[in-house]
Amino acid sequence: MLRDDLCTLAADPLPPLVWLRWLPHGLVCLAAFGLIIGDLAQLQDHGGLGFGFALPIAGAKGGAVVLALWRPVPAWWLSTAVFVVGALALRQRQLSGQADPFTWPWTSAGIIAGLLVLLLLALRVPSRVSAEALFVTLALTWALQGLLGAPDYQSTGVLAVSVFAVAVILGTALRGRREARAELGRQATITAEERARRTLLEERSRIARELHDVVAHHMSVISIQAQVAPHLVENPPPELKENLAGIRQNALEALTELRRVLGVLRSENPDDPFGLGESATGAAPDAPQPTLDRLDALIENTRAAGLEVVADVRGEPESPYPPGVELSAYRIVQEALSNALRHAPGSRVRVRVDHMPEGLVLDVVNGRPERPVQPSPGAGHGLLGMRERAAMLGGHVSASPTLHGGFQVNAFLPRDGALDDSAEDLRGLPEAEYIFPEDPTGEENP
Numbered sequence: 545m546l547r548d549d550l551c552t553l554a555a556d557p558l559p560p561l562v563w564l565r566w567l568p569h570g571l572v573c574l575a576a577f578g579l580i581i582g583d584l585a586q587l588q589d590h591g592g593l594g595f596g597f598a599l600p601i602a603g604a605k606g607g608a609v610v611l612a613l614w615r616p617v618p619a620w621w622l623s624t625a626v627f628v629v630g631a632l633a634l635r636q637r638q639l640s641g642q643a644d645p646f647t648w649p650w651t652s653a654g655i656i657a658g659l660l661v662l663l664l665l666a667l668r669v670p671s672r673v674s675a676e677a678l679f680v681t682l683a684l685t686w687a688l689q690g691l692l693g694a695p696d697y698q699s700t701g702v703l704a705v706s707v708f709a710v711a712v713i714l715g716t717a718l719r720g721r722r723e724a725r726a727e728l729g730r731q732a733t734i735t736a737e738e739r740a741r742r743t744l745l746e747e748r749s750r751i752a753r754e755l756h757d758v759v760a761h762h763m764s765v766i767s768i769q770a771q772v773a774p775h776l777v778e779n780p781p782p783e784l785k786e787n788l789a790g791i792r793q794n795a796l797e798a799l800t801e802l803r804r805v806l807g808v809l810r811s812e813n814p815d816d817p818f819g820l821g822e823s824a825t826g827a828a829p830d831a832p833q834p835t836l837d838r839l840d841a842l843i844e845n846t847r848a849a850g851l852e853v854v855a856d857v858r859g860e861p862e863s864p865y866p867p868g869v870e871l872s873a874y875r876i877v878q879e880a881l882s883n884a885l886r887h888a889p890g891s892r893v894r895v896r897v898d899h900m901p902e903g904l905v906l907d908v909v910n911g912r913p914e915r916p917v918q919p920s921p922g923a924g925h926g927l928l929g930m931r932e933r934a935a936m937l938g939g940h941v942s943a944s945p946t947l948h949g950g951f952q953v954n955a956f957l958p959r960d961g962a963l964d965d966s967a968e969d970l971r972g973l974p975e976a977e978y979i980f981p982e983d984p985t986g987e988e989n990p
Contacts, residue, residue, distance in 0.1 A: 549673040550617060550680070556668045557614045573610055575660065580606035583653030591634050591651075592643035601630045605657040612664035620677050623661045627654055628684060635694040648697035649688040650704040658704065659711045666715025674712045681708055740928075747929040751936065754833060754875075755868060760802055762867075767795035835870040836897070839877060843895060846881045851910075852892045853881070859899035869957050872933040873897075873904055876941065879926040880908035880953040888950065890914030903939065903958040912949030930955065 580602045587598035604626040612619035631649035638646070650658070658681070666674040682705050689701040770792035774780045834842075843853050865873075877895060884893050891911040898905035927943050930953070934941045939957040946952050 549669075549676055550621070552617050553615065554617070555615055556617075569613055572613055572660065572664075575656075576606035576609040579609065579653050579657050583651060583657075586646075586651055586653060587630070587634075590644045590646045592637040593633060597633065601626055601633070602653070605654060609657055609660045609664075612661045616661070616665040616668055617673070617677075620661050620665050623658055624681060624684065627658065628688070630654065631688050635688075635692070638694050638696060645696050645698060647700045648694055649685060650700040652700075655700065655704045655707060659707050662708050663711040663715045666712045667719050671716045671719075674716055678708055678712045681705070743928060744932070747932050750929070751933060754871060760799060763795045763799050763802070767792045767799070770795065833867070833871050834874040834878075835867070836865070836873055838874065839895075839897070842874070842878055842881065846885065846893070849885055850890060851881070851884060854892070854894045856894065856896045857899075858896065861899045861904075862901060863959075865904065865959065869904060869937060869959065872937055873906055873955075873957055875933060876906055876930045876953070876955050877908060879930055883926055883951070883953075884908070884910040887917055888913040889917065891950065901959075903956060906955040906957070907952070909946065909952045910950045927953075 583602035583605055584595075584598055587593045587602060588595060591598070593601070604622060608619045608623035608626065611622060627650065630651065634643065634646060634648055634651075637643035638648070662674070662677065662681070665677060685701045685705055689699060770788045773788050774785050777784070839855070843855050846853050877897075881893065881895070884891060888910045891913055893908065893910040896905075896907040898907075927941070930941045930943075934955050934957060937957050939955060941953065941955045943951070943953045
């Protein structure tokens with residue numbers, strides 16, 4: 545294990561900090577340059593080493609510090625090897641009497657270099673590897689000072705090992721803190737994704753519960769028409785009766801399956817059994833689903849809540865919209881007005897409904913809030929629900945802040961739930977080109 549941990553040349557660069565970027569790298573390089581200058585002077589003046597021998601030792605110590613920024617384990621090996629070579633060279637000079645009493649086996653510059661190398665090592669490798677490197681350094685220091693020894697020197701072994709131990713402990717703690725923060729960030733990301741996925745499923749379930757009544761109504765009509773049709777024909781052939789009976793039976797079976805599916809969906813949300821978005825409303829299960837005809841009542845209720853709402857309906861539908869389109873259009877406007885009530889109290893709101901041959905265009909724009917916005921207890925998933933409703937019908941919803949501090953919600957719902965070529969061209973245009981023709985009154989948008 546020790547050989548696998550320390551006998552490696554794998555790169556492990558020190559990542560740049562978020563705000564300071566490469567400033568720590570520059571400071572380390574500057575410190576390495578200072579170590580080279582200081583150690584070179586000490587080895588020559590006090591250690592008695594020649595320039596040709598002192599320069600490689602000092603340069604290797606500074607180079608190990610710089611190398612530790614990218615390859616910490618090889619840098620530690622280089623620092624350790626230079627320490628041993630320098631200690632033996634100084635011991636030889638002391639034995640010959642050509643050196644002054646000097647710090648040994650670690651020089652002051654060597655202690656600082658070893659401190660930086662071990663700190664950078666502990667910041668990026670597992671704590672086990674840091675402990676192994678510290679143990680090897682301790683063993684070599686003890687072997688040189690305790691077993692080999694040298695005459696007339698100032699002992700630095702205990703000081704060096706103590707400083708190195710503090711550096712390893714500090715680096716390991718900082719590395720653990722960084723890993724804990726990274727893991728917390730990953731968990732937060734996973735939690736946010738799960739929350740978004742759950743919210744999406746909840747919105748789809750609510751939409752399915754609302755559309756049940758629309759589908760059930762059509763299936764009921766089919767069943768009734770199939771039952772009545774034989775009485776509208778004099779002497780209907782047996783084949784016609786048999787086919788109509790089969791149609792009615794299939795419609796009844798489809799209704800039964802719809803009720804079973806709806807029962808499963810309702811059982812997942814007992815506080816909101818009918819998918820109306822509010823608990824304990826007491827709404828009846830057979831309450832009619834809202835359509836565009838009820839937009840006026842919705843706008844009046846919003847005005848009563850304190851918003852100035854201006855409605856603008858343009859054009860007339862060439863033919864009735866499918867019930868799903870009308871339900872989704874009503875819910876989109878309802879959610880947009882609810883958001884304006886929560887986030888822009890006292891503002892002015894303009895609701896535009898544009899009936900076009902390709903489909904229905906909705907636009908709700910509110911101005912900036914006129915009074916402080918109170919914290920909203922809502923879940924904040926209204927936009928997700930609007931997009932799901934539009935996507936279900938082949939349309940789209942866009943939402944963005946306005947230049948005047950307000951908010952705009954724009955939706956396009958195809959008439960039959962599928963975009964033809966002309967509708968595709970319309971969908972790609974900016975909103976203002978097909979929603980905001982010049983206002984004849986000259987009134988400014990909110």
